Amino acid sequence: MVGAGTDGTKTPGRGGPAIVLVRPQLAVNVGMAARAMANFGLSDLRLVAPKNGWPRTDEHRDAAEAAAAGALHILNGARLFHTVEAAVADLTAVYATTARERGQGKPVLAPDAAMAAWAGPIAAGEARGILFGPERTGLDNDEVAVADAVVTFPVDGAYGSLNLAQAVLLVGYEWRKHAGGTALPFGAVERSPPATRDAVLSFFDYLEGELEAAGFFRPDGKQPVMRRNLRNIFHRIGMSEQDVRTLRGAMVRLVEGPRRRGGRDAD
Template identity: 45%
Template sequence: MTGRDGGADLSPPPGESPIVVLVRPQLAENIGAVARAMGNGGLFHLRLVAPRDGWPQPYAWRAAAGADRILEAARVFPDVASAVADCHRVLATCPRPRHVIIPVLTARAAAEELRAIAARGLRAAVLFGPERAGLDAEDLARADTLVRYPLNPVFMSLNLAQAVMVLAYEWWTAADTTPPRVLMTNETRPATKAQLESFLDRLVAELDASGFLDHAQKRPGMIRNLRHWFERGEVTEQELRTLHGVVTELSRGRMRRGRPE
């Protein structure tokens, strides 16, 4: 069962990576949405434990948005024990762990743990429970670590795909090198301090000539305000060229107005 065009070119990364195990999933659309979330976060291995309506299910492919290969490679198991039998570590999502002594990690800490497990060449699985009730006590007994998302305590409701997406995102960003902040400059680049200083000198000179800075007591503070304004952001070379053009035209207009008719 495949999508119309075979979907995105998704394939498992080399080495070990976490296995997403959906325990008794109820809706095909949710399984497809989970595959989509996995593709977003660089996860590939999907296992289904006793899906309510059997497998495969065409509606899953419709909801996967091109993550067809994840669905095609999905494996089906009759119970949790067989689904995790070849794993070295098993984590389980659990909103409210009770009456159990076991490590509990946030999604971010779980992702870091999963990265460390994979780096050792070990296989790990993460259990996600049925849409309505989540994992039961017997399911949780198969896990060595629980994962609990720190969300708004008065409303922690997530659907199945959202729960997988949170973990997939943390898994991806745990190894991602994207800078947390960038300035999109396209074909230009940030101006140097020397270029900015040259523009500010010219601007102040023109403001002096126009009489804008005639108030002797206020002049230093006004110049500082202008400097702070331009220094605060990363002004680009193209923006400085535009500002130079603005000052030029203002200066020409002032000189034209000063000429006798």
């Protein structure tokens, strides 16, 4: 088996850490793990001795593929191993996820610290991987012993029950954050250009004139402070040109009442 970091077909660090599922029991969890990986740019999925073989029936394969939800490239690219040792043979560092303490005196890391530590070496071309144990029991102690450190999750101590694919998801999420993939798939849209101060003040003049005429600014001495408060409320909108037009149009309608048929539209 040629190592992911040395076979020359991969860009260093692009596939992220290998996700090594040890003795997974449920096809749906393998599929969900593949889906979680795809979301965060991971691609190296390894299965160690899946329960009763892989895939064991067509139905079994179908369940995994349905859960993978389009991440078939990862599911179909998964490599099978008989032992944890064989699955990690080409890796230069291995972490083991566990939900409880194992008395092995290994460093214990949260997923963010773990992925922060690995981002550099993986980008530099090292192949590293994380072990995830079977759904019910987790990794056994000999499997944990293969690892350099333990990764666990900052869950509520009173509950603390992540499933396999949830654990993979959190590792993938932190990998992508630390590997520089923090770009969101979209950002705030550029709205209409910001309104000029002239347009804003013109809107205020119109509004305040109408409010004055309607007897809003009472008692008399309060007009300046009421006007400032009102202006500050509108300033907090950070109005665009379109916002000013929309608000002015709305105020015009409030002042003038229903448009007559055939009348000119307010802008």
